Amino acid sequence: MTARIIDGKKIASKIHDEVKVGVRDFESKYGSLPGLAVVLVGDDPASHSYVKGKEAACAKVGIMTETIRRKASITQTELLETLGRLNSDPKFSGILVQLPLPKHLDEDAVIAALDPAKDVDGLHPVNAGLLMLGQPRFAPATPLGVQRMLLEENVNLNGAKVVIVGRSKLVGMPLMALLLQKGPGANATVTVCHTGTKDIGNETRQADVLIAAAGFPGAVTADMLKSGAIVIDVGVSRVEDSTKKRGYSLVGDVEFSGASEVASAITPVPGGVGPMTISMLLVNVLQAANLAAATSRRSSNLR
Ligand SMILES: NC(=O)c1ccc[n+]([C@@H]2O[C@H](COP(=O)([O-])OP(=O)(O)OC[C@H]3O[C@@H](n4cnc5c(N)ncnc54)[C@H](OP(=O)(O)O)[C@@H]3O)[C@@H](O)[C@H]2O)c1
Known part of the structure; x- marks a missing residue:
């Protein structure tokens, strides 16, 4: 099997266009x-x-x-x-x-x-709490980007087994909360692995969707994947590369060439999750502006 490449740049560009329209509407x-x-x-x-x-x-x-x-x-x-x-x-x-x-x-x-109403990174305890309670307002941009990517790729998460490697408050934890929500683009059964997990391969091999966010190259190898899995690589690490002018290359957590032979779809690094992160930040900023404007309208109507 050779995996389909999920093009983060293309999806991000579509979101940029949507935000552009939203900004124009806001201004008018x-x-x-x-x-x-x-x-x-x-x-x-x-x-x-x-x-x-x-x-x-x-x-x-x-x-x-x-x-x-x-x-x-x-x-x-x-x-x-x-x-x-x-x-x-x-x-x-x-x-x-x-x-x-x-x-x-x-x-x-x-x-x-x-x-918290201006916290477009979604890290304030109020926003993190709202997300955990199933009432998301601002979620961190990277997990939002991963979710949007899966939606755009028509991956049915309803009842799917998702395994996330990494439990940081910026990526793994909010992603778990997002994908657990009851609703479209979510409703998955989510397992989160970390350094205390006994046998990570045993967990990842059950994943319909595997999301790697451990932060080191080779964290996920081909033998850790179920055949046909969807693989989302959040990791970004610099590795020395003398063929590059800047002296390094960017690589993900997933051993890409081997994983591509087992997965049905995979994100590249760079060009996968990275571009999605910035796009979703823009979405959050526009949402914050709309919420603030609606709130100020409501309160001026009450006066
Ligand atoms: N593309 C983007 O836009 C974007 C955005 C954000 C982050 N990133 C990248 O994503 C990666 C993760 O970022 P982060 O901020 O979440 O990193 P982090 O705060 O360092 O968290 C890493 C997580 O991975 C777990 N982990 C580390 N080594 C492990 C191992 N051997 N086995 C199992 N779990 C392991 C850690 O477990 P413990 O909790 O037990 O320590 C921790 O929960 C980094 O490469 C970062 O550069 C990319």
């Missing part, structure tokens, strides 16, 4: 643009490059964006003050704090200081 209805504030602390090159990607994607669909850059030496109090100002600034419907933060900052406290 409310006379302003949805706005995203990105808070970038320190000089981490990877974070700078991710933020650049987000700025470019916002610009493409017409979302107003502003990056608030702060030195790595910023104190917790100063950062919370910055967030407080952004929380009360109506031109931003969404706020995103680029992670990871420098070690001296308390990441959980920073996320908890965001207005």
Whole structure:
């Protein structure tokens, strides 16, 4: 069997077009643009490059964006003050704090200081809780991207056995909650593996849909897959590659060539889940803007 390649770029481009239309509608209805504030602390090159990607994607669909850059030496109090100002600034419907933060900052406290109605990364405890309760508002973009990809590929998740390798609060955990929801694009039976799982292969070999988010190359090999499984590779790692100008290549968690012989469909790295993540962030920003506008309309009608 040679697996069909699931083209994340193509699906992402379709979502960009949808968001573009949504932004135009928003502007004609409310006379302003949805706005995203990105808070970038320190000089981490990877974070700078991710933020650049987000700025470019916002610009493409017409979302107003502003990056608030702060030195790595910023104190917790100063950062919370910055967030407080952004929380009360109506031109931003969404706020995103680029992670990871420098070690001296308390990441959980920073996320908890965001207005949950502007938390487009879906990491605030209120949004994480709503998702667990089956009332999702903002879910993190990567899990949303994986779910949307499966929907676009017409994968019937109703009753399907899904195995996720990885239980992080950014990927594995919210993905489990999303795919467990009762409804379309979900209603799966979900198993989540982690470093405490006794025999991961025994779990993954039962998966109709296998989602790898462990964070190291070779975490999933061909012998860990059921024949005909759908394989979604969230992992992204840099491996040395002297044939590349930049000196490295990006690879996923799944041993791609072997897995392609067993799976029925598989996402590549790069070009799979990565592009979906940015698209779903745009979806969340537009949704936040629409929710905020509807709420402010409702409250002005009550006055
Ligand atoms: N494409 C994208 O847009 C995108 C977005 C986000 C993340 N990523 C990539 O996805 C990967 C995962 O990211 P993350 O933030 O979720 O990473 P993370 O916070 O490091 O979590 C990794 C998870 O994998 C589990 N794990 C690690 N080694 C394992 C092993 N040998 N067996 C079983 N489970 C194992 C860990 O288990 P424990 O909990 O037991 O430690 C943990 O739950 C990374 O490569 C990251 O770069 C990609």
